[in-house]
Amino acid sequence: MSEASERPRTAVVTGAATGIGRAIAFQLHHDGYAVAINDIGREGAEKVAAEIVAAGGRACAVPGDVSDPAFADQMIADAVEALGPLAVLVANAGINIIKPFLEFEEKDLERIFRINVFGVFYCVQAAARVMIAQGQGGKIINAASAGGKRGYELLGAYSATKFATVSITQTAALEFAKHGITVNSYCPGAIDTGMWEMIDETIGGINNVARGETLKARVAKIPLGRVGYPSDVARLVSFLASEKADYMTGQSLVVDGGVILS
Numbered sequence: 001m002s003e004a005s006e007r008p009r010t011a012v013v014t015g016a017a018t019g020i021g022r023a024i025a026f027q028l029h030h031d032g033y034a035v036a037i038n039d040i041g042r043e044g045a046e047k048v049a050a051e052i053v054a055a056g057g058r059a060c061a062v063p064g065d066v067s068d069p070a071f072a073d074q075m076i077a078d079a080v081e082a083l084g085p086l087a088v089l090v091a092n093a094g095i096n097i098i099k100p101f102l103e104f105e106e107k108d109l110e111r112i113f114r115i116n117v118f119g120v121f122y123c124v125q126a127a128a129r130v131m132i133a134q135g136q137g138g139k140i141i142n143a144a145s146a147g148g149k150r151g152y153e154l155l156g157a158y159s160a161t162k163f164a165t166v167s168i169t170q171t172a173a174l175e176f177a178k179h180g181i182t183v184n185s186y187c188p189g190a191i192d193t194g195m196w197e198m199i200d201e202t203i204g205g206i207n208n209v210a211r212g213e214t215l216k217a218r219v220a221k222i223p224l225g226r227v228g229y230p231s232d233v234a235r236l237v238s239f240l241a242s243e244k245a246d247y248m249t250g251q252s253l254v255v256d257g258g259v260i261l262s
């Protein structure tokens with residue numbers, strides 16, 4: 001067996017039933033990984049795994065809630081048992097809650113921090129434990145956001161969770177470097193997924209504008225002149241997961257058509 005074929009080739013992608021996570025799962029399949037598909041919705045995770053298998057790939061579903069630390073460990077163990085040694089974790093699962101700053105309640109903050117911060121933290125811990133034990137390094141890639149680089153109106157809680165993800169990325173990068181594990185994040189702008197449909201509808205409701213108008217106004221500010229697609233993010237993740245990014249760690253890269261500058 002060649003050295004290349006002995007390298008771990010399993011990737012775990014959380015929140016991969018839809019949107020950005022689904023595109024990342026298919027991209028990593030195209031890049032030659034066996035992909036474990038997590039989502040809180042079992043049906044969605046199983047569907048994406050079946051689609052990858054039907055396309056000739058290796059995949060399995062590992063459905064469950066990433067904000068449960070015991071589940072995070074179990075998810076990684078199940079993925080390794082089904083598909084082989086772990087090469088890549090993409091901690092993609094996340095939610096958004098849109099409200100004026102003064103209207104956020106304790107239950108909103110608990111919910112969004114539990115999934116976006118605790119969930120990323122637990123999955124990074126679970127993946128790193130296994131990668132360290134394997135002794136062959138690895139790539140950990142987290143979903144942050146342009147909202148993790150600057151605050152946005154009505155996204156007070158979400159932005160706070162994504163700043164936290166940038167921080168988790170830096171600390172984990174420092175602690176795991178000696179094990180050959182790199183840790184980076186992607187920071188998308190407005191990407192055309194179910195999450196942005198919800199943002200458009202909710203902000204439209206608060207500002208009393210019709211459906212589609214909020215996204216249209218955001219796109220008008222994007223220097224590259226279009227909304228982002230899940231594939232735009234998946235290609236960045238493909239790079240971060242590859243050996244081309246071997247000398248990068250602790251970075252949170254913006255993929256937003258330039259809107260953060262506007």
Ligand SMILES: NC(=O)c1ccc[n+]([C@@H]2O[C@H](COP(=O)([O-])OP(=O)(O)OC[C@H]3O[C@@H](n4cnc5c(N)ncnc54)[C@H](O)[C@@H]3O)[C@@H](O)[C@H]2O)c1
Pocket residue numbers: 014015016017018019020021038039040041044064065066067092093094095115119143144145146187188189190191192193194195196
């Ligand atoms: N769409 C954007 O414009 C955008 C911009 C910046 C960052 N992001 C981030 O990218 C990631 C993916 O976003 P998306 O737009 O594809 O969102 P999405 O809502 O379309 O998909 C998110 C997926 O995560 C799953 N999920 C939610 N909670 C979960 C949990 N506790 N455990 C497991 N799975 C869970 C959902 O079921 C869903 O399938 C998120 O972390 C999001 O914050 C998205």
